[in-house]
Amino acid sequence: MFKRLPGDEARNLVTTTPDTAVVFRPAVVTTPAIITIVILAWRLLAGLARTIWRHPIAITIASIPAVLTVMYGWRTALLLVTPAPVGLVAWALSDRSSFARWIGYRLLAWWRLIWVYRRHWQSVMVISGLGRHLRGRDYLPRLDKITCTSWADTVTVRMLDGQAVKDWTDRTDHLAHGFGSPSCRVTIAKAGRLTLAFPRRDPLATPIPVLPIPQQPTVGPVEIGKQEDGRPWRLKVHGTHVLVAGATGAGKGSIIWSTIRGLLPAVRAGLVEIWALDPKLMELSYGRALFGDRYAAAPEECADLLDQAVTVMQERAARFAGLQRSHTPTVEDPFVLVVVDEVAFLTAYQADRQLKQRISAALATLTTQGRAVGIGVMAALQDPRKEVMNIRNLFPDKIALRLDESEQVDMVLGDGARDRGALADHISPVPERGAGIGYVRLETSPDPVRVRAAYVSDTDIRAMVNQHEPDHPYPMTADDGRAA
Numbered sequence: 197m198f199k200r201l202p203g204d205e206a207r208n209l210v211t212t213t214p215d216t217a218v219v220f221r222p223a224v225v226t227t228p229a230i231i232t233i234v235i236l237a238w239r240l241l242a243g244l245a246r247t248i249w250r251h252p253i254a255i256t257i258a259s260i261p262a263v264l265t266v267m268y269g270w271r272t273a274l275l276l277v278t279p280a281p282v283g284l285v286a287w288a289l290s291d292r293s294s295f296a297r298w299i300g301y302r303l304l305a306w307w308r309l310i311w312v313y314r315r316h317w318q319s320v321m322v323i324s325g326l327g328r329h330l331r332g333r334d335y336l337p338r339l340d341k342i343t344c345t346s347w348a349d350t351v352t353v354r355m356l357d358g359q360a361v362k363d364w365t366d367r368t369d370h371l372a373h374g375f376g377s378p379s380c381r382v383t384i385a386k387a388g389r390l391t392l393a394f395p396r397r398d399p400l401a402t403p404i405p406v407l408p409i410p411q412q413p414t415v416g417p418v419e420i421g422k423q424e425d426g427r428p429w430r431l432k433v434h435g436t437h438v439l440v441a442g443a444t445g446a447g448k449g450s451i452i453w454s455t456i457r458g459l460l461p462a463v464r465a466g467l468v469e470i471w472a473l474d475p476k477l478m479e480l481s482y483g484r485a486l487f488g489d490r491y492a493a494a495p496e497e498c499a500d501l502l503d504q505a506v507t508v509m510q511e512r513a514a515r516f517a518g519l520q521r522s523h524t525p526t527v528e529d530p531f532v533l534v535v536v537d538e539v540a541f542l543t544a545y546q547a548d549r550q551l552k553q554r555i556s557a558a559l560a561t562l563t564t565q566g567r568a569v570g571i572g573v574m575a576a577l578q579d580p581r582k583e584v585m586n587i588r589n590l591f592p593d594k595i596a597l598r599l600d601e602s603e604q605v606d607m608v609l610g611d612g613a614r615d616r617g618a619l620a621d622h623i624s625p626v627p628e629r630g631a632g633i634g635y636v637r638l639e640t641s642p643d644p645v646r647v648r649a650a651y652v653s654d655t656d657i658r659a660m661v662n663q664h665e666p667d668h669p670y671p672m673t674a675d676d677g678r679a680a
């Protein structure tokens with residue numbers, strides 16, 4: 197127990213014994229001013245040398261005007277130097293993206309390094325507990341490199357010896373707020389080094405309008421929206437199974453419909469069949485004509501349709517055995533995508549035990565053996581708990597849209613996904629701001645990617661149906677509702 201004592205050295209004097217007259221006075225050695233000046237000058241020189249060493253091009257460019265002024269006087273220097281900034285402005289105005297790539301983002305990175313990261317580094321590290329203050333010295337993780345993209349800063353750091361990645365993933369909140377960003381995502385760059393991504397703005401803040409139907413038939417990854425870095429979000433459906441989890445109104449429909457839309461030309465070419473299970477009688481019934489007689493709503497019909505899919509799967513497996521190990525879609529053996537909206541209606545909430553077991557067994561069979569023979573399952577559900585969906589781990593690719601609770605994120609995307617920045621429970625419940633936004637964790641990568649699906653409105657679905665099947669038996673009119 198330390199006790200502060202009054203007096204002129206109060207800050208430095210302590211005693212371990214309460215109410216005692218014994219006082220330890222630290223010896224104060226006055227450093228001569230000249231030594232302090234030499235140390236400061238040395239630090240200044242070392243800093244200058246380090247800057248020249250690290251940024252030779254920037255230093256050369258910055259010193260050209262000064263050198264020209266000394267050699268030829270300021271008028272000539274001004275005349276010689278002016279074309280450079282004028283040229284840069286012209287470049288920026290005429291080709292913004294190449295200017296940003298070569299000059300703009302580099303300048304921004306330098307500015308953000310000085311103004312944001314270096315300025316706040318020490319305080320954020322110490323207060324968040326990632327740095328240590330021991331015996332008067334700060335031990336801080338090293339800030340290595342900053343790069344800027346159109347939407348985020350990527351900061352490479354070297355961890356302190358003995359630190360674990362979890363030490364950082366546990367503190368993403370501290371880091372995000374400390375550096376003035378809405379979030380922070382941590383990925384491993386290499387042993388001992390991490391990459392922290394701090395978004396500066398949200399490129400997914402506004403809804404993405406429906407994407408055009410592809411010109412060519414494709415079963416390859418289907419473009420269904422945009423990734424956070426601005427690149428298209430292409431969802432693989434052939435050769436995998438996809439689980440889409442999200443609370444009510446999270447936008448599961450936009451993922452299902454964007455996928456169907458992207459596959460339409462292949463459906464028309466006979467390379468893909470979409471089998472729809474719509475136990476809620478809401479989402480898929482609206483585009484029923486696209487599925488022909490591969491559409492089921494009543495639980496018994498759904499069970500029958502799933503059994504049919506299993507039969508197709510087994511028949512193909514028997515035929516392919518020993519001949520081919522992967523499936524190539526053909527008109528004879530098209531890729532079958534079984535789309536299930538609200539799968540829990542058929543499993544957890546199904547009162548008929550026998551039917552429930554039949555459906556669960558068929559789904560488990562398809563998800564364990566279907567992908568090699570060209571049968572894929574895309575299932576949507578609201579509640580990802582194991583009691584509701586005990587086969588969720590059989591889906592290699594998972595998408596977490598807005599979820600109600602933070603624990604649900606790891607249930608959908610797997611352990612540690614939320615720590616790695618998949619904040620699906622923070623997605624806005626306001627449809628314009630949050631519907632269709634989610635995090636994807638692909639089989640091949642542990643790092644969740646933030647995405648937004650394009651919004652396929654009722655009018656778009658109607659247009660798809662009318663364009664695909666002008667003579668279909670379920671004509672769509674402007675008055676049709678989704679629950680038709």
Ligand SMILES: Nc1ncnc2c1ncn2[C@@H]1O[C@H](COP(=O)(O)OP(=O)(O)OP(=O)(O)O)[C@@H](O)[C@H]1O
Nearest residue numbers: 403444445446447448449450627631632649650651
């Ligand atoms: N990608 C999107 N972009 C913008 N808004 C969207 C998007 N997807 C859906 N919305 C909006 O959110 C609303 C709810 O979407 P949707 O019905 O697809 O959610 P859901 O997850 O299927 O909900 P539920 O489980 O209750 O059926 C839509 O009516 C629409 O207004």
